[in-house]
Amino acid sequence: MSAAPGRPKQARTAALQGVGTPVTQAAPADDPRLPSLLQGLVGLGVIGVGLALAVGALGIPSNAGYAGVGPNFLPWLVAAGLTTCGAFMVVQARTGGFRHMEEGPPGEKPYWPGFVWMSAGLLLNAALITTIGFIFSCALCFVLASRGMRNAQGQAQGGVKSWVTDAITGLLIAAPVYWMFTQFLAINLPGLTQSGWL
Numbered sequence: 001m002s003a004a005p006g007r008p009k010q011a012r013t014a015a016l017q018g019v020g021t022p023v024t025q026a027a028p029a030d031d032p033r034l035p036s037l038l039q040g041l042v043g044l045g046v047i048g049v050g051l052a053l054a055v056g057a058l059g060i061p062s063n064a065g066y067a068g069v070g071p072n073f074l075p076w077l078v079a080a081g082l083t084t085c086g087a088f089m090v091v092q093a094r095t096g097g098f099r100h101m102e103e104g105p106p107g108e109k110p111y112w113p114g115f116v117w118m119s120a121g122l123l124l125n126a127a128l129i130t131t132i133g134f135i136f137s138c139a140l141c142f143v144l145a146s147r148g149m150r151n152a153q154g155q156a157q158g159g160v161k162s163w164v165t166d167a168i169t170g171l172l173i174a175a176p177v178y179w180m181f182t183q184f185l186a187i188n189l190p191g192l193t194q195s196g197w198l
Contacts, residue, residue, distance in 0.1 A: 036097040043089030050082030071187050117148025133192040135174045142170030 053075055060072035092098055121144030129137040146166040181187040182196035192198050 036093050039098050040090055040093035043086045043091075043093055046086030046089060047083055048086075050079045050084075050086055053079035053082065071185060073185070111152040114148035114152035117151065118145045121145045121148075130190045133198065134178045134189045135171065135191070135198065137190075138174035138177070139167060139170030142173060143167050146170075 057072045057075035057079055060070075060075060062070040062072050089098075121141040124144065125137045125141035128140070131137075132140075143163065143166045146169075147163075150162065178189055178191070179197065181189050182191070188196075
């Protein structure tokens with residue numbers, strides 16, 4: 001049988017040698033399994049935090065207070081909630097990853113001024129909680145953290161009104177938490193007075 005015209009002999013030989021030979025393709029640079037793996041690790045980390053809180057709760061007395069629950073009630077509740085959420089996160093990661101996640105724009109960089117604002121709030125809260133009390137130190141932490149988040153989202157405008165709004169919101173959040181510990185659970189927290197209300 002004569003060779004097909006116009007087709008070099010070397011090309012025909014290479015084609016015949018390649019028949020039946022599996023073609024190995026290079027693995028894609030972006031492995032789709034990597035996000036699910038990282039998300040699973042996040043879920044395991046949340047479970048680890050929940051278990052650590054549970055271990056810490058073992059050392060808290062369980063003597064019932066005025067409301068019939070002991071000081072270890074909330075730590076156990078938070079530990080159970082974190083462990084449950086972590087388990088759900090692992091299940092989600094194993095079945096396709098977290099759903100409906102918004103992807104940030106390519107090349108997006110961290111907003112470090114916002115990090116500084118939030119870090120300052122946490123540090124001042126820890127430094128001033130025994131001086132100005134739980135309510136005001138936590139409200140200050142909320143104000144500074146809110147300022148950092150507002151700046152990160154480009155919502156720094158608002159002047160004094162936004163500062164006052166954040167301060168009032170922080171007080172409305174911190175005060176009930178303080179009262180729940182001091183009045184409901186009979187757990188002393190740093191305050192300005194010995195009444196357990198401020």
